[in-house]
Amino acid sequence: MASDIKTKYPSTSSVAITATGIASLASDTTLLSGWELAAVDNTANLDIDHLVSGMITTGTTPTVSTRIEVWAYASWKTASGTPSYPDVLDGTDSAETLTSSNVKNGMLRLVASLTVDATTARAYYFAPVSIASLFGAMPKFWGLFIVHNTAVALNATGGNHVIEYERIQAQTV
Numbered sequence: 001m002a003s004d005i006k007t008k009y010p011s012t013s014s015v016a017i018t019a020t021g022i023a024s025l026a027s028d029t030t031l032l033s034g035w036e037l038a039a040v041d042n043t044a045n046l047d048i049d050h051l052v053s054g055m056i057t058t059g060t061t062p063t064v065s066t067r068i069e070v071w072a073y074a075s076w077k078t079a080s081g082t083p084s085y086p087d088v089l090d091g092t093d094s095a096e097t098l099t100s101s102n103v104k105n106g107m108l109r110l111v112a113s114l115t116v117d118a119t120t121a122r123a124y125y126f127a128p129v130s131i132a133s134l135f136g137a138m139p140k141f142w143g144l145f146i147v148h149n150t151a152v153a154l155n156a157t158g159g160n161h162v163i164e165y166e167r168i169q170a171q172t173v
Contacts, residue, residue, distance in 0.1 A: 003172035010045075013167045017144070020158030021093045022056065027151050031069060032098045034147030037163065039075070039083065039091035043140050047167045051128035052111060052144070054163035057121055062150035064118045069147050071108035072131060074139035083141040091143060098145075108145060109134035116150055121160070128166065 022035045040050065056068050075083030075091070086107035088096050098104045111134070112126035132138040144163065148154065155161070 005170050006173050008169040008171040010167050010169055015040075015165055015167060017052075017163040017165065018093065019054070019146075019161045019163045021095075022146050022154055022161050023158040024059075024156045025146065025148065025154045027066075027149055027153065028147060029149050030101070031147045031149055032101065032104065034096065034145055036073075036089055036092070036094050036096045037144040037146070038093045039085070039141045039143035040165070041141055042138060043081075045167065046169075048138055048170050049130050049132040049168040050138070050142075050165040051130055051168065052163065052165040053126055053128040055123050055125045055161065056114065056146070057123045057155035057157075057160035058116055058119070058150055059152040059154050059156070060120045061118060062116050062120075062152050064116070066116055066150045067148065068114040068116060068124060068150065068154075070111040070114075070126060071104070071145040071147070072111050072134050073108050073143050073145055074135050075141040076107070078140055085141075089143070089145065091141065096145065111144065121155055123160065131165070
């Protein structure tokens with residue numbers, strides 16, 4: 001008898017990604033200097049997708065019509081279980097400056113582009129985005145890179161920036 005494959009949400013399906021490193025993140029007019037969030041390791045859970053969403057809060061009097069960008073990165077190779085990441089990315093929470101816009105566009109996938117207004121401390125949300133759809137399949141290791149050009153630092157309170165992903169698995173029924 002054939003089985004159907006259906007979506008399964010594990011009991012620990014919502015996972016917070018530590019995003020406190022983007023508190024007070026400086027603005028960059030080139031949209032190349034930003035914050036790399038630590039990579040997510042999917043080699044144990046073997047999830048078929050992660051739906052990433054979040055909230056990022058602006059600082060004091062940002063410039064209208066500037067933006068906050070959220071990009072996804074993935075390891076481009078894995079040797080003996082150790083992932084290698086493109087350009088300057090290393091899979092750890094850290095400030096990074098990408099080599100160029102062309103390198104960024106080739107190695108990262110845009111998750112969200114949030115256009116801001118001039119309101120101080122406004123929270124900007126981005127809807128769930130499928131990591132698997134960005135890369136064609138679920139990467140073994142993936143992470144996020146956040147950059148903005150709002151002309152002021154992002155909100156200084158770490159708790160005002162929240163990023164999570166929802167784990168998705170498959171089951172036979």
